[in-house]
Amino acid sequence: MPVVDAHQHFWNLRTGSYPWLTPEAGPIYRTFEPEEFVPQLAAAGIDRTVLVQAMDSYADTDAMLAQADEHDFIAAVVGWVPLNRPAEAAQALERYGRHPKFAGVRHLIHDDPDPDWVIQDSVIEGLGLLAEVGLPFDVVAVLPRHLEHVPVLAERVPGLRMVIDHLAKPPIKEKGWEPWASLIAAAAECPGVYAKVSGLNTAADAETWTAGDLRPYVDHAIEVFGPDRLMFGSDWPVAVLAGDYAKVWRETGALLAELSDDDRSAVLGGTAARFYRIEV
Known part of the structure; x- marks a missing residue:
């Protein structure tokens, strides 16, 4: 079973538009492309990755698919279509669906001023298109x-598989627990819902975090989802805001060390391969 990083990004500030990415973002306010990433994957022993959209635009999705054509390590692309415009989304899905590595859809719902964006009727219709294909x-x-919306979506869009990025950013730095713990457990009760053990370092103290800081949250996720519905992701290059790829990989290994070989293999590749239908 290949080792899969199920959540990473690329962006090019010369050719792409990312309004959320401003100079205030510090070290990630620059271009990140495959050539910089490949040596880090090799050092960690990562075989394949899932490249995830960084902007709600066709241009970003097109650029990712072009990169996937050029680089075999990119096994799958999670792109974007306008879910709130179902007719247009259907046309985009038909077009992107011809690409063998187009494997999922994401929308930056956390950047929308309406926290209920994802449960409006038009978006529900758009998500229904994803379930159909x-x-x-x-x-x-x-x-x-x-x-809170995840169980609602599971009920309103039967058959839709979902994955919660970054374990929904638990309050690690504050050492908080609720309502995160109860809400993630409620989401896990839906059998079609998965989660990514990713992006946790940037929810912790950027300077001092270790596996020990993340452990209560990851252990809870393992308890409620099980390894067969969890997948590792680096969230590179956002990860460099709190360490580097090597540290994320090392500390993730420490977090999973007590799992059986089969369970650890699931989190480090098997789950992502099944979920995104990656050929192994």
Whole structure:
């Protein structure tokens, strides 16, 4: 079973538009492309990755698919279509669906001023299109409200597979627990809902975090989802805001060390391969 990083990004500030990415973002306010990433994957022993959209635009999705054509390590692309415009979304899905590596859809719902964007009727219709063609939806949940919507979506869009990015950003730095713990457990009760053990370092203290800081949250996720519905992701290059790829990989290994070989293999590749239908 290949080792899969199920959540990474690229962006090019010369050719793309990312309004959320401003000079205030510090070290990630620059271009990040495959050539910089490949040596880090090799050092960690990562075989394949899932490249995830960084902007709600066709241009970003087109650029990612072009990169996937050029680089075999990119096994799957999670792109964007206008879910709130179902007719247009259907046309985009038909077009992108011809690409063998187009494997899912995400929308930056956390950047929308309406925290209920994802449950409006037009978006529900758009998500229904994903369910019809068997494509999953990556859920960006940074507010409790976002996480509350996951069981609602599971009920309103039968057959839709979802994955919660970054375990919905638990309050690690504050050493908080509720309402995150109850809401993630409620989401996990829906069998079609998965989660990514990713992006946790940037929810912790950027300078001092270790596996020990993340452990209560990851252990809870393992308890409520099980390894067969969890997948590792680096969230590179956002990860460099709190360390580097090597540290994320090392500390993730420490977090999973007590799992059986089969369970660890699931989190480090097997789950992502099944979920995104990656050929192995």
